[in-house]
Amino acid sequence: MLALARLALGQDHSYTQGDIEVGGQTYRMNCVGCHGGDGASVSGIDLGRGKFKIAQTDEDLIRIIINGVPGTAMPATPIAPVRAKMIVAYLRTMHDTKSRRSIAAEKGDAGRGRVLFEKQGGCSGCHRIQGAGGRSGPDLSDVGHLLRAIEIETAILEADAAYPMGTRPVRVIRKSGAALSGLLLNQDMYSLQLVDQEGALRSIDRSEVKEEGPARSWMPSYQGRFSAQELADLIAYLAKQKGAQ
């Protein structure tokens, strides 16, 4: 059964690069929180390698994405079938990027990674580790627990890909026209609490909000900025950050 499913996935090439890209964005917005950047976070399922419990064909996958799996934690995602198909296109290519896999797997030097993080890389301008560093990005003291190496890599190379739950960058436009971006900390019926780019807590009355939506990540993309070895060093350093010892 598994082999058949993989065969079916491999044979259909009727999708475009654009489909894959939109599919990847849709995946990151709706699925990454549970299935992870590498698609293997739910036990027994490996989305990028065609390892499923029930799905066999693309049609099965599309149906499962839209309807969820009743009786399990797999939720329904109310999107159009074309969108769901783009996610399937993305899932097929998830593990094609061989160079990327090898970077996360490559042996990095955590000591050199630390220097990159604090100096040339400029990461600590935004991120704190063990109390030192900036506040406009998430605290990375425990990132080695929270993310796998491949997810850390994705976070560095595709800034929009992986943001922790509860620190979603949002953009709010006030009725006065003024715009404000920040990481969404909390919200209720009456107000929204954001941490703005300077690290200040801002509370906004819902009655003042005209529009609210996702903002692009503030984290610059580092695609092409580092050599493979430098990336491996950074990932090795971050993978070691496992909170208070």
Ligand code: HEC
């Ligand atoms: C709230 C967590 C959660 C979210 C969000 C989520 N999933 Fe799942 N998904 C699961 C769990 C848990 C299972 C395993 C269900 C089971 O036990 O069969 C699963 C199963 C699956 C399966 C395998 C079905 C099979 O045949 O075994 C696919 C494919 C899948 N998810 C794709 C997606 C996609 C694509 C998205 C985003 C649109 C998504 N999931 C969002 C938790 C989630």
Ligand code: HEC
């Ligand atoms: C301008 C500020 C800024 C800089 C510089 C920056 N980041 Fe980020 N980073 C963020 C923000 C904000 C997030 C939260 C998610 C998002 O907005 O994409 C983030 C998310 C992350 C995450 C994911 C954390 C998680 O829990 O999901 C990692 C890992 C990370 N950054 C590593 C780095 C590394 C390594 C560097 C240096 C090469 C770096 N960042 C430079 C702002 C920054």
